[in-house]
Amino acid sequence: MRLTRNILRHIYIYVLSGPPMAKAKKPDPKSEALSQDGVLNPNPEAVRDDLFTGNPFFDAKDLVQVRYEMVRRHQVDGIAISDAAEEFGVTRPTFYKAQNALQTTGLAGLLPSRRGPRGGHKISTEVVAFVADLKTASPALTTSHCVGAIETRFGIKVHRRSLERALARKKKRINPA
Known part of the structure; x- marks a missing residue:
């Protein structure tokens, strides 16, 4: 095939404009609010519990709700800790940490805490x-x-x-x- 001036012009225009871009997704206002508060679940797709997959009230993106329901399912419904941790997409140590935080501090204990040092450790x-x-x-x-x-x-x-x-x-x- 010979490259004529007309074909070159079409190739040039295509390269300049490029392939059509995918439309940007609209930001979810609830996800943005959860992110600003620091309680957005980093991997909501790992939550496989029936409550979160079949009921619109339960949101796998809400970290506090996921952790509370995970502990509740063990304490009230009697699900084994390893099964509850697996259903909610976390490790067993994470489950124990959430359970301890809920027992000692209440619901506020499920909020993620600030990481790192809390103050100057050298300047006494x-x-x-x-x-x-x-x-x-x-x-x-x-x-x-x-x-x-x-x-x-x-x-x-x-x-x-x-x-x-x-x-x-x-x-x-x-x-x-």
């Missing part, structure tokens, strides 16, 4: 008191100088911004306004 009250004394003795001392003094005195490296946040927390505790 002793370090903050040391920096406060340094600043009292020399008010013109910068935070960077304090970081160097902490490393010399305590042998730990602290980020400048972490020290600033710790000092701000101390100031907030002293002067709650």
Whole structure:
């Protein structure tokens, strides 16, 4: 087959415009709300329980509802833990964690908790008191100088911004306004 000018023009137009794009799905408002609250189930397709597949009230995307029903199915309906965990698409340790959280804290315990450290683990009250004394003795001392003094005195490296946040927390505790 010979490539004529007309055929080349059609090929050129096709390459520029490309194949038709798939239409973007409309975002589900409930999924967005669950995601903003941090309770969107990361894999709702793993939930195979009859309640979630046959009843529109039960939503496999709602993590709290899934975990509550999983524990309830074991405690009330008498389903074995391994079967309940499998039906709801989680591991047995996850089941035990949900069961313990529900017993100790109630429904609020099923909400996912924030991951990672909860506060500065290097900057103890002793370090903050040391920096406060340094600043009292020399008010013109910068935070960077304090970081160097902490490393010399305590042998730990602290980020400048972490020290600033710790000092701000101390100031907030002293002067709650």
